[in-house]
Amino acid sequence: MIAKNINFGIEPGELAAIVGINGIGKSTLLRTLGSTQPVLSGCLVVKDKPIVSYSPLELSAEISLVLTEPVASKNLSVQELIALGRQPYTNWLGTLSANDKEKIKEAIISLELEDLQHKKCFELSDGQLQRVMIARALAQDTSIILLDEPTTHLDLYHKVQILKLLRNIAHTTKKTVLFTSHEIEMAIQLCDKMVLLDGKNNYFGKPCELIEQKAFESLFPSDTVSFDPKTGSFRIKK
Amino acid sequence: MDKPKTYRNSFIILLLVLVVIWGMNICLGSVSIPFSEILHSVLGGTLENTAWEYIIWNYRIPKAFTAVLVGSGLALSGLLMQTLFRNPLAGPFVLGISSGASLGAAFLIMGSATLTSLFGFSLITDVSLAIVSSIGSFLVLLAVITIAAKVKDTMTLLIIGLMFGSISAAIVSVLSYFSDAEKLQQFVYWSFGSVGNLSWQQLGILSIVVLIGLVLSVLSIKPLNALLLGENYAKSLGVNLVHSRYQIIIATGLLAGGITAFAGPIAFIGLAVPHLTRQIFNTTEHRILLPAVVIYGAILMLICDTIAQLPNSAEVLPINAITSILGAPVVIWLLVRKKKMVF
Numbered sequence: 001m002i003a004k005n006i007n008f009g010i011e012p013g014e015l016a017a018i019v020g021i022n023g024i025g026k027s028t029l030l031r032t033l034g035s036t037q038p039v040l041s042g043c044l045v046v047k048d049k050p051i052v053s054y055s056p057l058e059l060s061a062e063i064s065l066v067l068t069e070p071v072a073s074k075n076l077s078v079q080e081l082i083a084l085g086r087q088p089y090t091n092w093l094g095t096l097s098a099n100d101k102e103k104i105k106e107a108i109i110s111l112e113l114e115d116l117q118h119k120k121c122f123e124l125s126d127g128q129l130q131r132v133m134i135a136r137a138l139a140q141d142t143s144i145i146l147l148d149e150p151t152t153h154l155d156l157y158h159k160v161q162i163l164k165l166l167r168n169i170a171h172t173t174k175k176t177v178l179f180t181s182h183e184i185e186m187a188i189q190l191c192d193k194m195v196l197l198d199g200k201n202n203y204f205g206k207p208c209e210l211i212e213q214k215a216f217e218s219l220f221p222s223d224t225v226s227f228d229p230k231t232g233s234f235r236i237k238k
Numbered sequence: 239m240d241k242p243k244t245y246r247n248s249f250i251i252l253l254l255v256l257v258v259i260w261g262m263n264i265c266l267g268s269v270s271i272p273f274s275e276i277l278h279s280v281l282g283g284t285l286e287n288t289a290w291e292y293i294i295w296n297y298r299i300p301k302a303f304t305a306v307l308v309g310s311g312l313a314l315s316g317l318l319m320q321t322l323f324r325n326p327l328a329g330p331f332v333l334g335i336s337s338g339a340s341l342g343a344a345f346l347i348m349g350s351a352t353l354t355s356l357f358g359f360s361l362i363t364d365v366s367l368a369i370v371s372s373i374g375s376f377l378v379l380l381a382v383i384t385i386a387a388k389v390k391d392t393m394t395l396l397i398i399g400l401m402f403g404s405i406s407a408a409i410v411s412v413l414s415y416f417s418d419a420e421k422l423q424q425f426v427y428w429s430f431g432s433v434g435n436l437s438w439q440q441l442g443i444l445s446i447v448v449l450i451g452l453v454l455s456v457l458s459i460k461p462l463n464a465l466l467l468g469e470n471y472a473k474s475l476g477v478n479l480v481h482s483r484y485q486i487i488i489a490t491g492l493l494a495g496g497i498t499a500f501a502g503p504i505a506f507i508g509l510a511v512p513h514l515t516r517q518i519f520n521t522t523e524h525r526i527l528l529p530a531v532v533i534y535g536a537i538l539m540l541i542c543d544t545i546a547q548l549p550n551s552a553e554v555l556p557i558n559a560i561t562s563i564l565g566a567p568v569v570i571w572l573l574v575r576k577k578k579m580v581f
Contacts, residue, residue, distance in 0.1 A: 034474060035474070036473060056473065056477065056478055057476035058476075059474075060474060060475050060476030061476075063474065064474060065471065065474040067468075067470055067471065069468055069470065070468075071466070071468060071471075072324035072465065072466055072467060072468040072581075073324065073466040073467075073522050074581075075516065075522050075581060076466055076467075076522050080521075080522065080523060081467070084463060084464060084466070084467060084471075084475065085475070087460065087463070087464055087475040087476060088475060088476045090460070092457070092460060093459055093460060093525060094459065094460040094463055094525065
């Protein structure tokens, strides 16, 4: 099932999450936004210009990605991997300018990767690698960062750590950060906006607005899981 | 990223080693020629012993240059294929290009009995072999490019390339079954590979082909680096995937196809050298890897050729056997030591 009639717009400096049940099309939506798969129908607009009218190089300066697929070569060092984020701006050989090096350094510092920068990717834990991938997207210096399930395979602490980092990036760098997630409760607490794919209404708005609209109540079968609007969390029915 | 100096030193050392090995390759051979005489001749002097001069200028030097071209071209195309397919077991021949060349050679050698009776003279010469092998590999390359336009997934392309290889090998088997012992032996000799049969003119053609392949590869350095992340990431970094894929396939086709046409299917250099280089230089950056595999490939091929010609004896071992004997242990060693990732 792929959700239909999805309408939303996100402003610079906002952290937004796409949430919903398994198989509803969260990742499909995100990958479509990131142009890794063709648009099935409808229109995507970045900075008042349809996405299809961007050349690959123009788009690479607007949208950066953090996907669920593993990096093909784990032999890349952290620094090399983050440096690849500067490709849209480098010459035909990929030579890094002083500005590129500065951006790489900034990305490394803001994700606290100083101690890891000379390690190879296969030496890192899942959480560390995810931070490296986010740093790469940050170094790409795009107006939008899209992340597909950035907190999967991480423990609670690292989930929170990543989401807080993303929130911080959105608020301080004025970039638009959009991610898909199953962590609805965390998204309610940390996100500025949420897209809730339920296949029918596909709500969009601030988390508190969605709670008021009782958007979360019907997400899961009510005999198993119910939503408590006071705490913004789900309760399991025993 | 921070250490251009150390790399520069490594490259200077490597180039010196290349020159020394090249010299050694010329000095050693079935006929023993004093070093001073060789040096004198290479530096432009004339030798009293014209036979020696002939051997040096029309056999050893072209052979050494061929070995350099073959080694560096195969190693480079191996690197291109390993990165394009992000598969450590890919080599220059995964696209079925050498199988195409083999098929061309097999058709000429084993199918020529009828043609020979038709024309009244043998069609099999070094030149005609090179031409049909080129046609064979070019046709396979064309088929692969056509299919590459249709399949979205690069991994599918890899499997299709292997299938082309199987089909070609099967046709060669059928041809072998129906041909007489003499023709079969001739084909087997071709498949041993050789860097020693090229005239200066043929060497010139091969140089041009390898040079075009090299230029296309250098132009692919940036997309190759992006591909280390995977195709979706590469695309998000502004890489034109379709264009880059064609460029890399055509470069490989020219390098591997051209070399196989002139020197036969030479195994393992293309597979082993990129691994060796990655381990020694400890980097995945293609700006370093590309020149490094070119030099390492040349050095390794010169060493293999020096061993194959069994200095001071009249025998010459098949070069393909030597590259495999040296190459296979390298690959095994790489797979066994698990300290680092292979790719």
